[in-house]
Amino acid sequence: xxxxxxxxxxxxxxxxxxxxxxxxxxxxxxxxxxxxxxxxxxxxxxxxxxxxxxxxxxxxxxxxxxxxxxxxxxxxxxxxxxxxxxxxxxxxxxxxxxxxxxxxxxxxxxxxxxxxxxxxxxxxxxxxxxxxxxxxxxxxxxxxxxxxxxxxxxxxxxxxxxxxxxxxxxxxxxxxxxxxxxxxxxxxxxxxxxxxxxxxxxxxxxxxxxxxxxxxxxxxxxxxxxxxxxxxxxxxxxxxxxxxxxxxxxxxxxxxxxxxxxxxxxx
Amino acid sequence: xxxxxxxxxxxxxxxxxxxxxxxxxxxxxxxxxxxxxxxxxxxxxxxxxxxxxxxxxxxxxxxxxxxxxxxxxxxxxxxxxxxxxxxxxxxxxxxxxxxxxxxxxxxxxxxxxxxxxxxxxxxxxxxxxxxxxxxxxxxxxxxxxxxxxxxxxxxxxxxxxxxxxxxxxxxxxxxxxxxxxxxxxxxxxxxxxxxxxxxxxxxxxxxxxxxxxxxxxxxxxxxxxxxxxxxxxxxxxxxxxxxxxxxxxxxxxxxxxxxxxxxxxxx
Numbered sequence: 134x135x136x137x138x139x140x141x142x143x144x145x146x147x148x149x150x151x152x153x154x155x156x157x158x159x160x161x162x163x164x165x166x167x168x169x170x171x172x173x174x175x176x177x178x179x180x181x182x183x184x185x186x187x188x189x190x191x192x193x194x195x196x197x198x199x200x201x202x203x204x205x206x207x208x209x210x211x212x213x214x215x216x217x218x219x220x221x222x223x224x225x226x227x228x229x230x231x232x233x234x235x236x237x238x239x240x241x242x243x244x245x246x247x248x249x250x251x252x253x254x255x256x257x258x259x260x261x262x263x264x265x266x267x268x269x270x271x272x273x274x275x276x277x278x279x280x281x282x283x284x285x286x287x288x289x290x291x292x293x294x295x296x297x298x299x300x301x302x303x304x305x306x307x308x309x310x311x312x313x314x315x316x317x318x319x320x321x322x323x324x325x326x327x328x329x330x331x332x333x334x335x336x337x338x339x340x341x342x343x344x345x346x347x348x349x350x351x352x353x354x355x356x357x358x359x360x361x362x363x364x365x366x367x368x369x370x371x372x373x374x375x376x377x378x379x380x381x382x383x384x385x386x387x388x389x390x391x392x393x394x395x396x397x398x399x400x
Numbered sequence: 401x402x403x404x405x406x407x408x409x410x411x412x413x414x415x416x417x418x419x420x421x422x423x424x425x426x427x428x429x430x431x432x433x434x435x436x437x438x439x440x441x442x443x444x445x446x447x448x449x450x451x452x453x454x455x456x457x458x459x460x461x462x463x464x465x466x467x468x469x470x471x472x473x474x475x476x477x478x479x480x481x482x483x484x485x486x487x488x489x490x491x492x493x494x495x496x497x498x499x500x501x502x503x504x505x506x507x508x509x510x511x512x513x514x515x516x517x518x519x520x521x522x523x524x525x526x527x528x529x530x531x532x533x534x535x536x537x538x539x540x541x542x543x544x545x546x547x548x549x550x551x552x553x554x555x556x557x558x559x560x561x562x563x564x565x566x567x568x569x570x571x572x573x574x575x576x577x578x579x580x581x582x583x584x585x586x587x588x589x590x591x592x593x594x595x596x597x598x599x600x601x602x603x604x605x606x607x608x609x610x611x612x613x614x615x616x617x618x619x620x621x622x623x624x625x626x627x628x629x630x631x632x633x634x635x636x637x638x639x640x641x642x643x644x645x646x647x648x649x650x651x652x653x654x655x656x657x658x659x660x661x662x663x664x665x666x667x
């Protein structure tokens with residue numbers, strides 16, 4: 134290990150700083166993780182680390198030895214002063230560790246072969262919703278997520294944090310065009326049941342018997358699914374609404390349907 | 401209607417400004433609403449308005465006539481310049497209207513008599529979660545919410561916005577002490593089934609047959625329900641978790657159980 138970096142003019146720190154801008158992040162094909170918990174989740178999920186920055190205190194602490202041992206086998210570690218680490222991070226307290234991780238690449242071929250239950254997200258805007266949806270999908274036994282173009286970047290810091298490690302638990306294929314998805318659906322996923330959450334559906338979500346292989350489509354917070362996606366769905370389901378409420382939060386709607394599907398499979 | 405207020409030194413505007421501080425808000429027993437949609441929801445829910453500020457453009461617009469007619473019968477309206485209204489508001493765009501509403505008062509006696517399904521929230525911290533829980537509870541047919549002391553103020557601007565009008569759809573009794581709740585439970589709600597969402601429960605949420613009259617208890621985001629509340633529960637239920645995820649977001653957990661209860665009643 135080299136000396137402790139303490140200057141914001143250090144080239145590695147300048148590079149790290151740039152990655153907080155979403156355009157640079159995307160261009161470089163990497164994303165930033167802050168804090169022990171997320172970096173542990175990334176390590177457990179087999180993430181491809183590019184670089185890890187940590188404070189001398191974090192490096193020395195006994196409780197971090199396991200994680201550091203695992204990381205040292207895979208990536209070069211850089212010591213950074215506590216102050217500079219805090220100054221650089223997006224969170225108030227990065228807890229002594231920041232990592233740069235390479236964005237995983239998914240091919241659609243592999244994607245539909247390895248997953249039985251897939252969540253498709255159409256133009257989800259709110260980072261908190263996106264992160265919660267990923268967390269919930271993983272918890273409900275979904276094995277993959279497809280985020281269509283027009284959805285918020287899943288490597289946005291708020292999405293990562295709200296996902297509570299979920300982005301490392303299941304593969305997520307993002308920035309997929311609708312045409313690409315439709316073509317794949319025909320070529321590779323013809324045996325999947327295509328489900329749409331639709332406030333105007335006739336059936337309640339608990340009245341339908343779900344197939345083993347399925348794709349659940351959830352649409353934009355304000356406008357729901359795009360018309361052409363609704364049109365190709367094999368089945369549309371709605372959630373009953375009481376108390377004169379007009380709608381549910383999109384992440385809540387996704388969760389209610391996802392866990393009904395899981396419950397049917399466990400019953 | 402008097403002239404248009406355009407100075408931030410106007411006494412009514414100074415009072416309004418102070419209400420954005422939560423201590424003053426609580427002391428005065430009122431809260432602030434911004435935007436047409438929320439104020440319509442408040443009006444429909446029978447809210448007790450103290451004062452309404454609106455821009456000359458909002459006042460003149462044909463599409464706002466219905467709302468203004470309703471408000472004029474109940475409260476004094478003040479015209480405020482567009483600029484001053486924007487400067488005062490917490491949202492980027494208050495859409496021409498801000499209202500001060502009196503906090504409703506609930507007696508526990510009435511509370512348990514008029515509701516069959518009640519959601520109890522124990523130390524919910526995140527305003528977005530709190531608002532979403534209220535919105536979801538109303539949508540799932542819950543008829544009341546009790547927020548125990550230590551939960552975020554339901555009249556916090558972020559809670560109000562996330563609730564999407566839900567805070568006007570059902571009565572919410574907040575800042576209730578645990579002892580007060582336990583006493584009421586004995587004295588007034590002995591015939592309610594007391595349910596706890598508990599990650600360590602033995603039964604899955606879909607394995608239990610819920611009673612008609614029930615109180616569903618949901619705990620703090622990080623730590624769940626307090627031990628003593630778990631101990632008095634008639635039944636504990638958990639949600640199955642896959643993908644090595646350790647937990648769900650608290651609002652998601654509340655939604656999944658609430659809609660299972662509703663589904664059982666509709667089946």
